[in-house]
Amino acid sequence: MHPLELSAHLIDNGVSDTPPNRITEELSELADGVALIESFSHVVVVDSGDGLVVFDTSGAKSGPAVVESMRSWTDAPVHTIVYTHGHADHVGGSRSFAADAERRGDPSPQVLGHERLNVRLDRYAYTNGYNQTINMRQFGGAAKASAQLIDRTFVPRGTLRAGVTYDDELSQTIGGVDFVHRHCMGETDDHTWTWIPQHKMISAGDQFIWNFPNCGNPQKVQRYPLEWAESLRAMAAQGAELFVPAHGLPIAGADRIKTCLDTVAETLETLVAQVVDAMNSGATLNDIVHSVSVPAETLELPYLRPMYDEPEFVIRNIWRLYGGWYDGNPARLKPPSDAAIGAEIANLVGGVEHLIERATELSAAGDHRLSCQLIEFAVAAEPELHAVHEARSAIYTARRGAETSLMAKGIYKSAHADSQHALTGEAQKVKMVLSIGED
Numbered sequence: 365m366h367p368l369e370l371s372a373h374l375i376d377n378g379v380s381d382t383p384p385n386r387i388t389e390e391l392s393e394l395a396d397g398v399a400l401i402e403s404f405s406h407v408v409v410v411d412s413g414d415g416l417v418v419f420d421t422s423g424a425k426s427g428p429a430v431v432e433s434m435r436s437w438t439d440a441p442v443h444t445i446v447y448t449h450g451h452a453d454h455v456g457g458s459r460s461f462a463a464d465a466e467r468r469g470d471p472s473p474q475v476l477g478h479e480r481l482n483v484r485l486d487r488y489a490y491t492n493g494y495n496q497t498i499n500m501r502q503f504g505g506a507a508k509a510s511a512q513l514i515d516r517t518f519v520p521r522g523t524l525r526a527g528v529t530y531d532d533e534l535s536q537t538i539g540g541v542d543f544v545h546r547h548c549m550g551e552t553d554d555h556t557w558t559w560i561p562q563h564k565m566i567s568a569g570d571q572f573i574w575n576f577p578n579c580g581n582p583q584k585v586q587r588y589p590l591e592w593a594e595s596l597r598a599m600a601a602q603g604a605e606l607f608v609p610a611h612g613l614p615i616a617g618a619d620r621i622k623t624c625l626d627t628v629a630e631t632l633e634t635l636v637a638q639v640v641d642a643m644n645s646g647a648t649l650n651d652i653v654h655s656v657s658v659p660a661e662t663l664e665l666p667y668l669r670p671m672y673d674e675p676e677f678v679i680r681n682i683w684r685l686y687g688g689w690y691d692g693n694p695a696r697l698k699p700p701s702d703a704a705i706g707a708e709i710a711n712l713v714g715g716v717e718h719l720i721e722r723a724t725e726l727s728a729a730g731d732h733r734l735s736c737q738l739i740e741f742a743v744a745a746e747p748e749l750h751a752v753h754e755a756r757s758a759i760y761t762a763r764r765g766a767e768t769s770l771m772a773k774g775i776y777k778s779a780h781a782d783s784q785h786a787l788t789g790e791a792q793k794v795k796m797v798l799s800i801g802e803d
């Protein structure tokens with residue numbers, strides 16, 4: 365189905381009967397001279413009449429396929445690549461675009477991004493092993509990244525850096541088409557959304573992903589929920605007829621676009637207001653996590669389902685943004701080691717076997733939060749014990765089955781893999797799950 369038809373079906377009927385994030389590498393024309401290649405992430409191509417303006421380059425793996433799709437549509441050279449932000453799934457495919465230009469004898473494309481984008485790429489190089497590890501956990505459920513992977517660079521060698529940068533807003537005319545690039549914060553601090561008046565079109569990057577916003581990611585740097593909402597309000601006010609995000613489906617029709625953007629903005633604004641109100645009234649982080657939530661009907665909207673990130677993680681992220689790391693529980697200001705807590709609790713209950721037994725019972729009863737806490741006491745007390753890892757492995761498999769978000773599922777799967785490794789001495793074979801979301 366054409367992506368615009370599919371998005372209209374999902375939004376207008378409020379259903380989720382077809383996944384909105386498709387990784388087909390196929391190109392669809394969205395308007396005269398505008399095409400979308402659905403990948404991880406997508407590539408949006410605008411024919412300016414004087415070369416192509418390309419929004420994002422997809423990841424390193426999908427780069428060659430998206431270039432091939434683009435070349436099946438047009439023979440025009442690439443004039444400019446606009447990075448919506450510096451995540452690897454948006455910049456990693458740039459070397460395939462550079463290779464395409466070289467093969468054809470075209471000049472190298474100009475690469476544009478916000479001024480913080482290259483700073484981000486430098487940070488990824490500085491924290492390479494950490495990023496490999498967390499991505500293997502998030503997308504693959506691995507206990508840890510292999511040494512071989514850590515040796516590789518997270519952002520692949522040959523990735524083009526932004527050669528043209530801007531701070532707040534930049535207007536360009538390329539060929540016969542105007543582009544107004546605007547900086548915003550949200551998923552990242554280096555985001556660009558672009559207004560293209562001739563097509564009444566917005567390129568939105570990851571500010572809209574057809575999932576609950578990636579605004580709480582437990583393993584990654586700070587996200588900015590209120591600034592995120594602000595950018596969605598600005599996009600909603602633009603009167604766009606065509607809205608193209610970097611994941612999920614493009615959306616056509618001014619009313620439909622405005623409704624979706626305002627709904628996501630309002631969801632984030634309400635969540636921030638509830639958390640900050642509670643912080644202002646002296647609540648602890650634990651109070652807030654267990655009292656603030658997003659209405660279930662909101663989470664059923666086809667573009668707000670918590671399949672990638674989830675509200676509980678966003679709440680913690682809001683706390684981190686406006687507060688400190690101290691969560692309000694004085695025992696956790698300067699806590700004992702996990703091993704000391706585990707040993708003490710095991711001793712109090714008369715042996716680690718009681719912890720294993722109770723954790724297993726709680727898991728069977730569906731109280732996964734308490735079950736996981738008890739089995740972590742047990743494994744901290746007796747990290748070598750076979751029975752602990754047998755129970756722990758099963759407990760995290762059950763917990764993973766009860767979760768919706770890829771981020772929670774990935775972390776629980778990695779805990780399972782970790783115990784399997786302790787049992788068998790063999791590292792689990794990991795298949796990276798890249799069906800939804802982004803890095």
Ligand SMILES: [Zn+2]
Nearest residue numbers: 405570802803
């Ligand atoms: Zn992305």
